[in-house]
Amino acid sequence: MKLRRNRVRLLAGILPFAVVVLVSAFHANTSVAQRTSHLVYYVHGRIYTNDPAQPWAEAIAVSEGKIACVGKMAHILLDCGGSQEGAETVQLDGHFVMPGFNDAHVHLGGAAADELAVPLTGVPSVEEMQKRVTAAVAKHKEGEWITGGGWDHTLWPEKRFPNRQQLDAVAPKNPVILTHISGHVAVANSLALKSAEINKTTPNPPGGEIERDGLGEPTGMLKEGAAMSLVRVRIPDPTAEQRRKGIELVLRNVAENGVTSVQDYSDWADFQVYHDLKEEGKLTVRITEWLPFDLSLNELQNRQAQGGTRDPWLKTGALKAFTDGALGSRTAAMLEPYSDDPSTSGILTNDPEKLKAMAIQRDKSGFQLAFHAIGDRANRIALDVFEAVAKANGRRDRRDRIEHAQVVAPMDFARFAELQVIASMQPSHQTTDMRWAEDRIGRERIIGAYAWASMLKNGVRLAFGTDYNVEPISPFRGLYACVTRERPDGGPKNGWEPQEKISLADCIRAYTSGSAYAQFEEGRKGELKEGEYADFIVLSNDLTKVPPSQFIKTRVLRTVVGGRTVYSSN
Numbered sequence: 001m002k003l004r005r006n007r008v009r010l011l012a013g014i015l016p017f018a019v020v021v022l023v024s025a026f027h028a029n030t031s032v033a034q035r036t037s038h039l040v041y042y043v044h045g046r047i048y049t050n051d052p053a054q055p056w057a058e059a060i061a062v063s064e065g066k067i068a069c070v071g072k073m074a075h076i077l078l079d080c081g082g083s084q085e086g087a088e089t090v091q092l093d094g095h096f097v098m099p100g101f102n103d104a105h106v107h108l109g110g111a112a113a114d115e116l117a118v119p120l121t122g123v124p125s126v127e128e129m130q131k132r133v134t135a136a137v138a139k140h141k142e143g144e145w146i147t148g149g150g151w152d153h154t155l156w157p158e159k160r161f162p163n164r165q166q167l168d169a170v171a172p173k174n175p176v177i178l179t180h181i182s183g184h185v186a187v188a189n190s191l192a193l194k195s196a197e198i199n200k201t202t203p204n205p206p207g208g209e210i211e212r213d214g215l216g217e218p219t220g221m222l223k224e225g226a227a228m229s230l231v232r233v234r235i236p237d238p239t240a241e242q243r244r245k246g247i248e249l250v251l252r253n254v255a256e257n258g259v260t261s262v263q264d265y266s267d268w269a270d271f272q273v274y275h276d277l278k279e280e281g282k283l284t285v286r287i288t289e290w291l292p293f294d295l296s297l298n299e300l301q302n303r304q305a306q307g308g309t310r311d312p313w314l315k316t317g318a319l320k321a322f323t324d325g326a327l328g329s330r331t332a333a334m335l336e337p338y339s340d341d342p343s344t345s346g347i348l349t350n351d352p353e354k355l356k357a358m359a360i361q362r363d364k365s366g367f368q369l370a371f372h373a374i375g376d377r378a379n380r381i382a383l384d385v386f387e388a389v390a391k392a393n394g395r396r397d398r399r400d401r402i403e404h405a406q407v408v409a410p411m412d413f414a415r416f417a418e419l420q421v422i423a424s425m426q427p428s429h430q431t432t433d434m435r436w437a438e439d440r441i442g443r444e445r446i447i448g449a450y451a452w453a454s455m456l457k458n459g460v461r462l463a464f465g466t467d468y469n470v471e472p473i474s475p476f477r478g479l480y481a482c483v484t485r486e487r488p489d490g491g492p493k494n495g496w497e498p499q500e501k502i503s504l505a506d507c508i509r510a511y512t513s514g515s516a517y518a519q520f521e522e523g524r525k526g527e528l529k530e531g532e533y534a535d536f537i538v539l540s541n542d543l544t545k546v547p548p549s550q551f552i553k554t555r556v557l558r559t560v561v562g563g564r565t566v567y568s569s570n
Helices: 002-017 032-036 073-079 108-115 126-137 164-168 190-195 224-232 240-256 268-279 297-307 352-364 376-393 410-418 427-433 437-446 452-457 475-484 504-511 513-518 548-553
Strands: 040-043 046-048 059-063 066-071 088-091 096-099 101-106 146-151 176-180 185-188 209-212 218-223 259-264 286-292 314-322 369-373 401-404 422-425 462-464 536-539 556-561 564-568
Touching: 040 073, 059 073, 066 073, 101 462, 101 504, 101 513, 108 146, 108 240, 108 259, 108 268, 126 146, 126 164, 126 176, 164 185, 164 190, 164 218, 176 190, 176 224, 185 224, 190 218, 190 224, 209 224, 218 224, 240 259, 240 268, 240 556, 240 564, 259 513, 259 556, 268 286, 268 297, 268 314, 286 297, 297 314, 297 352, 314 352, 352 369, 352 376, 369 376, 376 401, 376 410, 410 452, 422 452, 422 513, 427 475, 452 462, 452 504, 462 475, 462 504, 462 513, 475 504, 475 548, 504 513
Parallel strands: 040 088, 046 096, 101 259, 146 176, 259 286, 286 314, 314 369, 369 401, 401 422, 422 462
Antiparallel strands: 040 059, 059 066, 096 536, 176 185, 185 218, 209 218, 536 556, 556 564
């Protein structure tokens, strides 16, 4: 005991004076293994572990990119190799520490493209959109494509979709396509439509719609991927340098927001950039890349073999399929017509019987399935398909997922649990959509919308994310929406549909260990306990002590992934 007491005294004297050199991941030249092989102590913090068996700790010891010990200071100093030569120490100064966020649904490639395109998020009018396109035209040669995204017509006084004539007025000699914030509709000008040979006689593609005026002429609005892709395939791919530049900007944003893992759906060319960054030791977030469900089974297996399924930093994961569109654009598939437009009940983007047959085949080959479903009809179809898959291929731990699950018929909540389907949801969508969602689907159906509490009460596993680039990557907006169901500036009083609020602990769990479970990585990340990846963040606010209004003002002071500091506010 005397020896131990002397050791504690010695270490206690050394720890306050230790220095850690912070190296930005984007400028580091050494490999990940070189940077994480030694022992690092993170001490004197208020550490929320997210481990029900030991929720709080004071210090963490990290070695080989994993957590070697976590607990009280005395335990860390006595039992975790404190005498190891070259050990470093980081003083947490009482700051709140928690597991890094695992965003269960992102589009990094789309966000990277946004970095290089016309920024339209938050534009208050079509006139402002036109001004930004005019500025872009001045920077482009005649005939060069102009792209952009993020516009939201529900913010505009007239609340109507834009049209091709409005774009023609400011870009008569450049093809233009601008994507809605939902990602499910876009507006194109006349040159863009002409390049895609879209005219009065062009039929709607299966699963999509070319909007037309009273004379049958295209308005410029293209609904769902099948229609938008008619134009998008004409756009030249970005250069390798442009693609990498956009991705590097996005990864910096991800790290600054405390996100240490993402489950991504982007182009395969984006995956190649992630791979290059990993090989260079510059990847700053763990990425699981989804593959397009509609690819042939042979191509899916080839991509899975190329991308792998085991690397802790970069691998392939679920197959992503679409069943419908989005609520804001009235393309989400509903069981009944829209309340504010009875002429439509949305768009099914896949034939249910074809979807079922393909799902059975892909599940039989061992793939996990993740279906985009927003409307109550789309959610029911997705559940029907998953039920048919289990019946055809037998029981196994398949962890099928429904992405978004925004509007669910009351009888279908229990089916999620019965079929063990994960609800992969994005709380910040509720914050954005509450302005108009009830107008879209009416008072009765809104009760089953964005229903996190109903999911939990029915025993459904939740995985939370942001749908970045549709929403900002900040998970703090999601936590705020989750516990308050209010606008960022406050209200409505007590929250919108307050019966669906859930606790902060449940919100954090869905954003961390819940998301890890959704990708078969429970026990590896999502909690701060011995043996799990050393993925954690240091925050300016103790989320368990400040009012929720402070969540969205919280700053990330440090982001650590695999024991490596990838972001520091210093």
